[in-house]
Amino acid sequence: MKPFLAYLAKRLLQFAVVVFIGVNITYVITHSTPIDPVEQSVTAATSFGVTSPEAIEMMRASLRQLYGLEGSPVEQYLSFWRRVLVGDFGPSLSAFPTPVSTLIWRAMPWTVGLLLVSTLMTWIIGNLIGGLAGYHRRNRLLKLVGIVSMGIHPIPYYIVAFVLLIVFGFVWPVLPISGGAGMSADRGDTFGFALDVLVHSILPSLSLMAVGIGGWFMGMRALVSNIVTEDYVTYAELGGVGRRRILGSYVMRNALGPQVTGLALQLGAIFNGAIITEQVFGYPGLGSLLISGVNSGDYSLVLGITSVSIIAVSAAVLVIDLLFPLVDPRVEVR
């Protein structure tokens, strides 16, 4: 047990260092932006309406004080870390005084719901078909599936998304093209609303899956193609072990290692949001929130979302490192 605890402590320390460096880099980048959130608010407040240059000077001063942008850079930096350590990213500067954490928690279920489901679906389908195609190399249907999925894979994502939008939103308008749920959806009716959310997520998740499956397919097929030529597989076949068992326990399980690592990294990255997907399909989520924060110079919000993402990706890597021995018995902690 001792070596494992030592390993765990070392990995936890690595995790903390990665998060610290990542958040610091983000802090520096967001605070180096030439965009001034106070100017954005001043512009928003004065656009279209009566303006008086003297009044705007007063407004600037008030907002600077209100947003807590006064004080030296060192004071601001220390105050930032004091807040982050208790999970508070401060108020959003483009939706003041609402806390950044409130905005993130509101957007997160949509992103997690959409991306977790579509990432897992993509991974499962891609690997399953890829594994089968690698094992049953002469099967025509699997070859066809491979050609289609690999054919779609290199097409830029936004093209695929746009084609789906046109086909199912306009030519054959059977699916909703915007939003996470319909305007008339009754959120009190849990089942009905869940169904509505599901229907609204079909196009965005379909677009993500259509592009994503090819990658997993190719990876898994290549891995399986190598493994089936290994001596222990040949030996199992000669020994009369059932083909399903060979495929499941001898071939695919051994091929899963790198795929699981890839999955973990992708799952961590879902906290970035699927920016293009959310923009194209008007889907609410962290990606849209991030873009909105960038556009409005709201570096508290950008910093909040990015920090969550850094923590999530680092945590995913940590978890997969710790769990890897369960997936691949050849790996053990020494």
Add this chain to the structure above:
Amino acid sequence: MRVMKLLMLAFAGLVASTAASFAQGTVSDLPRRETLILENPEGTIKNPGWFNIWAINAGGQYTGLHQLAMDTLWYIDPERGLDGSWQNSLAAEKPIYNADFTEMTVKLRPGIYWSDGVQFTADDLVYTVETQIKTPGMRWSALLALNVDSVRKVDDWTVVFKLKKPNSRFHALFTVRFNAIWMMPKHVFERAPDPLRFDFNKPVSLGAYTLYGYDPDGKWFVWQRRDDWQRTTLGRYGEPGPKYVAYVDPGPPDKRVIAQLNHDLDVIHDIAPEGMFTLAKQSKSLKTWFKGFPYGHPDPTLPAVVFNLQNPTFQNRDLRWALALLIDIRAVAMASYRGAATISAIAIPPTGTHPDDYHKPLQDWLAGFELDTGKEKIKPYDPTMGQQIAAMLRPSMGDQIPTDPAEIARSFGYGWWKPNPTAAAELLERAGYSKRGNAWTGPDGKPLSIKIMVEGDSRPVMTRAGTMIAQQWRQFGIDAKIDVAQGTNMLDRRGAGDFDTFIGWSVETYGGHPDLAFFLDSWHSQFVAPPGKTQSPRNWQRLSSPELDKLIEQIRTVSFEDPKTVELGRDYAKFMVREMPIIPLMAYNVFTAMDETYWTGYPTADDPYTDPVPNWGNSRLMMVRLKPTQP
């Protein structure tokens, strides 16, 4: 495989639990035939549960909140209005000033009620003013603190403002052009510990609609007609047609077009010209401001080539005029709006009542205007430019292009400067520039280099205009380049004076009223920031002119109703032509697309009772004229 099975199980559980986690808040099915659906150009609102519009930039504004739930003393419609462009809204009559403009008396309209049944009185107006003065950081705090010495309720329907200094346009703070200081419900806000941190959810409405529901994720807001709509200021025009009004975020332009073709979006706020052409071709139920080409509504905003006059290069009037004479406005109109532009040679938008007050009366002066190039005197104005653009479009657009000269002037504008490279060369030579090979060089021997800042994809129409102008200047031998600054970067650089020129606007007017003080007052040299410091709106060109200052000071001394304002406005237009501190291009045409499948009675150029652009406060007038198409 066991891992796979486990993952599949986890996935199934996840779908169920994620969907369940959204189940909160309720809006039941809306009857489509009673619901008007409009685009909110703000997009998705980050903070949808925030309705305190008096806090800066805290929540959505064009979600229907300021169009349907807010009200203030007066409105000036950018078009003709239902009973005139000027509307006494919560005020019973126009503002009453004393002789030296240090006091303004307001008579309020009785019989107006908040949606919770409390009557609107002078107490609300006094509270609105005093609360903002004593709470720095609220939206109109600074403006009120600078102007108001005291505000006093005389009786329930009379309020007297004593001003800190004479201000003949003080009422403009309470007059909606796009928005204005909205009234706060005293009985609600006085219970909030901090008016800046109070979300005002659910909002108590002073308009004819009240909040019915909103998307917790900020995609839509639905408003319902009040049963007591007669007790609102809109009530005097009749019953609003739509029972429900929804402001939605329909997504990117292509989706807006699809949504309207599917009749799921009644009013598109704005789309690219190409989107409008698609709708014109494919939608049988489309209604636009102009019946045919150029379709869009010209906003009272004037896109122009704005020079940075603190940059020594642009301080020479001859150079500025030379650059104007190198622009072929026909090509710019075609490149930017595909021809669907309303051009203007003078620095006043060609929209609303302005053509009657300024453009038409100044035609003779413009035709006679002489420019001395140093070698010759030329008359640069070509009054037929609008007609030439119409003629260029006629072969492809056919009957959609009007033939009546008055109609052409209304749609495409009057004249503009005739491209004249010879005169431009003479002006540049007089300014000390010379041509070496194919390139113009300055007195210091360096090439004449100009960057035109544009907003890239954020504002494609203006970017195309800037690109065309850069191309025209380059063809003449000027090293002109496009300088892309997207969105917020553009705002910061514009304010900091970090540009040579940009395509944008520093001129915004009422549209429906000839008074130019709305933007012109801020052009006084007293407000020009020194180089390197942030310039306050709207004098982005940092123009500092004693002649213009004198004009502005004269405008300050006359009432906004005085006919002299028009005379002074024309003097301003002439000054701008002579000095050319910005090169005016055209009106900012907004391609608002309206669908008549469910509603009819939208405002158009033939029935210009208001601006159809749905994020303007004035667009509330649409509600009383819209009638259901289907019984």
